[in-house]
Amino acid sequence: MSIPATHKTRVAFIPNWPLRIGFILLAFYVVWAMGQLDVTWARFVDGLSAGQKFLGRMFPPNFSAEKVEMITKGLLESIQIAVIATVIGIGLSLPIGLLAARNLMPAWIVWPARALIAVCRSFHEVVIAIIFVKAVGFGAIAGIGALVVGSIGFISKLFAEAIEEISPKQVEAVRASGAGFFGVLIYGVIPQVFSRFLGFASYQFDSNLRHSTMIGIVGAGGIGGSLFSAFQRFDYDFVCAILLSIIALIIMAEVFSNYVRALFNDNLALLDYLRNRRATKLSQEKSAGLGAS
Amino acid sequence: MNPLDRSIQIRGLTKEYKKGVPVLKGIDLDIPGDGITAIIGPSGTGKSTLIRCINRLIDPTAGQILFQGQDLAKLSGVPLREARRRIGMVFQEYNLVERLTVMENVLTGRLGYVSAFRAWLRKFPQDDIDEAFALLDAVGLGNFVNQRADGLSGGQRQRVGIARAIMQRPEILLADEPTSSLDPKTSVEIMEIMAEMAGTRNIPIIVNIHNVALAKRFCQRMIGMTGGKVVFNGSPAELTDDHLKEIYGGEDWLE
C-alpha cells in the first residue's frame, strides 16, 4: 500500500464547482425570468381565490343527456380523425423513413428526406392545423392533415433510426442469396424493425388521439371545438364533463395499446397478459428480498 | 440482558415466499457472540434467506430471532432501524452505490445516525470522516477516496463494502457470500481483512460461504444447512466427510 497522505491535505469530498456555479446562475435566471413574465406571488394568491371559484363552477360536471350526446359526437369525430391520421401517417412514414435511413440510401436522397422530417417535426400540430384550415376549410379533413404531418415528423425519424440500427449481417445474408432490393427489404430489414415499429405506431395512435382532442380549438374538427366554445361561454361544468371524458378515453386507449404491444411483441394472450402482470409483481416482491440465491 | 452479549438465538424460524412452500423450516439455532460462524450448504437451501431474516431485509413468516433481549423478528419502524444500525452487512455483489465516490459509499454506513438533511449536504461529523479515512487506509484504498465506485475492481469494491459495514461500528457482522464473485486469491484476502477488522473490534461474524475449505480455514464454528434445516452445528474439526455428504448430497465431488 502506498503511504497515506497527511490528514490536512486530504479532502473527503471534492466540490463540483461547475455544478455549483451552474445552480447559482440558474437561480438568477429564475428570478429574472419570473420578473419578465410577471409571475408574482400576489398574482398567485389572487389566482387561488379565482381558482376556487372556477373549481366551484366546474363541479358537479354537467353530464345531462343533451351534453352527453355532444360529447359522444365530438369524441367519435376525434377518434375518427386519430384513426385515419394514424393510418395515413404511418403509410407515408414508412417510405419517408426508409428514404432517410443512411445505411440503405445514398446521401442525395437522405438529406431531402431528413429536411422534410425536420420541417414536419418543428411545427406544433396546432400550427399545422391552422394552415390546413386555411387550405381545406374548417372540419375534420384539416385535422387529419395536421395530424398526418405530425405523425410523419415523429414516426419517420424513429423509423429511420431503427433501420440504421439493424444488424447488417442479416441484410448481407439476404443479399448474398441473390435477392433484389425489395427482397432485401422484406426479408432482411422489415423483420428486424417490425416490433419496434409496432411500438412507435401504437404510441403515435395514443398521441394522435390526444392531439385530436385539441385541434378543434382552431376549427380542425373533433371534441376540441366544443371544449373551446364551452370555455368561451364560461360553461365550466360542461368543460369539466368534456375533460373527464377525454381523460377516460385516453386511459382506455393506453390500456388497449399496451395490450396490443404485449400481444404482438411477447406473444401474450389476454389471460397470459393479466397473469403475467401478477407474476412480474410477485417476482418483484421476491427479488426485493432475495439478492442472489 | 447483558448488552455485551452478542450472541443470537433463533427459535422456530420459518419463511415461506409462496404459501405452503417453506424455504426455512423452523430453524432453531444458537450463534455464539464471538468469532466467525460459517453457514454452508447447497444453493437454494435458504442460507441467504436466514441471514437476511436477521437484519430483516426479509420478513420471516414465523419464529423468533433474539438478540440482546429483543426479538428482531417483531420489530418495525424506528426500533427496527435502530437494530439494523447495530448489524453490519457485507454482500455478494458488493451493493455499492455506483455513482457515488468511495468516501461517500463508506460514509453511507453512518446514515442510520446522521439526519437525511445532513447526509444530503454531505455534512458528516468530522469523527466519522476521520474514521472513514482510517478504514480506507486499513483496507488499502487510501488513494481511491474520491474515485467513483463504478471504476473499481471486484476486490476493491468488496473492500469498500467491508469498510462501509465496519463504519456502522456494528455489534455483529453479517456476510452474504462475500467471496463468491471473487477469484481465489482475492477471496482469501477479503476473508483475512474481514477476520482482522472484526477480530480487533470484537465483532462476531456470521458468514454464508460456498467454499468449505475457506470456511474451515477462517471459522471457529460451522453450521451446515440443507433443505431449509440445520443438519450440522459444530467446530470445523468435527465436520467430517459424512456430514458433507449429508449437507450437499452425493459424494462424487468429494474425491
Next chain:
Amino acid sequence: MSTHAIRRWERFTPEQRFLRFAFYFISVAAIVFSIKNIEVIPEFLYDAPEQLADFFQRMWPMDTAYYQKSVHAALIETLNIATLGTLLSLTMSIPVGIMAARNVVPIKPLNMLAQLILVSSRSVNTLVWALLFIAIFGPGAMAGTMAIAFRSIGFVGKLLGEALEEANRGPIDALTATGAPPTSVFLKGYWPQVMPSFVSIALFRWDINVRESAVLGLVGAGGIGMAMDTAMNLFRWDQVAVVLSTIFVVVIIAEIAVSAIRRRII
C-alpha cells in the same frame, strides 16, 4: 419419443391467432367506420391546392421588419415560458414520480393516486391547460407557464417513476441494512442511480416545451403565438411567415443543443 410421431409446429396457439385476428378485424373495422363517417365537404377540397398556393404566395416576400418589431420580444417570452414551466414541472413531478414508483413507495393507494395524477396531466393538452389557467390567472405568460408545467408533470413523472422502478436493488438493500431512514435511502441509494436519466428526461421535455409554448399565444397565454395570432387576424401572411420561420429555426437549435448536452452528460 415414438408417441411424438406427428408433432406439428405452429407459430401461434389458436388463442393467440384468434386474438391477433381480432385485433386486425377491429383495426380494419375502425378504419372503415372512420372513413365512412367522417364529414367531408368535397367543395372545400377541390380548391385546396389553389388555396395553398395563394397562401404561400401571400407569405412571400416575408415582412422581415416584423421580427424586430414584435417577434423578437415574443420569442424571448416563449423561451422563458418553456424554461420556467419545465423547471416548475420538475419540482412538482419529483414527488409524484416517487409516489408512482412501486418499489420506493410500496403503498398501493398512493401508487394509484400518482398514476391518476400522471394520466390526467398527460391527457389534458397544453392548450387546454392554458385555457384552464387563463380562467384562473387571466390571460398572459403566467397562465402559459403554469400550463406548460402541469402538462409536463405527466411526462416527467411517468418516466421518472419508471426509472426508479428499474433502479438496482442491491445498493438499496445495503443502505436499508445500515438502518438508514427512508429519506436517506432515497437520497443516497435511489437518487444517484436515476439522476442521469432524470437530467435527460428534463432536457427532452424542455425541447418539447419549446415547441408547445410557441402555440400558447393562440389562446392568449403569451409568447410567440400571440404575434402569430395578431398577424393572422390582420391577414398579414407575410408576417405569419416570419413567425413560422423563427419557430422553425429556434426548434432546430433547441434540438441540436439538447442532443449536444445529453451526449456530454451521459
